[in-house]
Amino acid sequence: MAQRDIAKTVYWLDNTLYLNITSQCTNNCFFCLKRYRRGVGGFNLKLQEEPSVSQITTELSEVLHMRNWDGVVFCGFGEPTERLDVLLGVSRWIRRHYGRPLQIRVNTNGHGYVLNPGRDVALELKASGVDKVSISLNAGDRETYMEICKPTFPEAYEAVLDFVRKAKLVLEVEVSAVRLPEVDLDKAQAVADALGVKFRVREYIPCFY
Numbered sequence: 001m002a003q004r005d006i007a008k009t010v011y012w013l014d015n016t017l018y019l020n021i022t023s024q025c026t027n028n029c030f031f032c033l034k035r036y037r038r039g040v041g042g043f044n045l046k047l048q049e050e051p052s053v054s055q056i057t058t059e060l061s062e063v064l065h066m067r068n069w070d071g072v073v074f075c076g077f078g079e080p081t082e083r084l085d086v087l088l089g090v091s092r093w094i095r096r097h098y099g100r101p102l103q104i105r106v107n108t109n110g111h112g113y114v115l116n117p118g119r120d121v122a123l124e125l126k127a128s129g130v131d132k133v134s135i136s137l138n139a140g141d142r143e144t145y146m147e148i149c150k151p152t153f154p155e156a157y158e159a160v161l162d163f164v165r166k167a168k169l170v171l172e173v174e175v176s177a178v179r180l181p182e183v184d185l186d187k188a189q190a191v192a193d194a195l196g197v198k199f200r201v202r203e204y205i206p207c208f209y
């Protein structure tokens, strides 16, 4: 089996490291890359199992000192806060083992508080060394969100808004939406403005068979 055929928890694009720590997700977005790709940048991201902290840090230790990375992003074929303790453990490990300045970011669907009841997710992320969260707002209203993200629970859009409000108290926050015909980007921008956070448009990568 070629090296890049083996599913990876650690991959990189340009000068940024990415961590693929789970396949689980509380959304089922029709535009999700995992629906029609095995991975990105030549890396296979279709995990066979949910990796442990030590599996991830073993992979990380092979590449962490390979170059001066600009940052590390928790972003893969699942929602990182599905495995909050693994996320926190890996973030703490990076802070212990990489002495140079490095931004740690989590790309999240914003369901972290629903997934981890009783936990202060944003505060725990901050304490572990995470600097920033990029939250997939994805829509300017609940109906559109439910249609395009197909979440597994009914109050998902409200959960995202709640996550943004809590995260911005302790972390750098940006929200994003994919450029799709179904999405009114001006409306999504207005929601971001009302929440007092930055808004970014992600370009849709269409499906090529």
Ligand code: SF4
Residues within 6 Å of the ligand: 025, 026, 027, 028, 029, 031, 032, 033, 034, 076, 077, 078, 079, 109, 136, 149
């Ligand atoms: S939230 Fe992200 S990982 Fe989950 S289905 Fe949507 S695009 Fe995929």
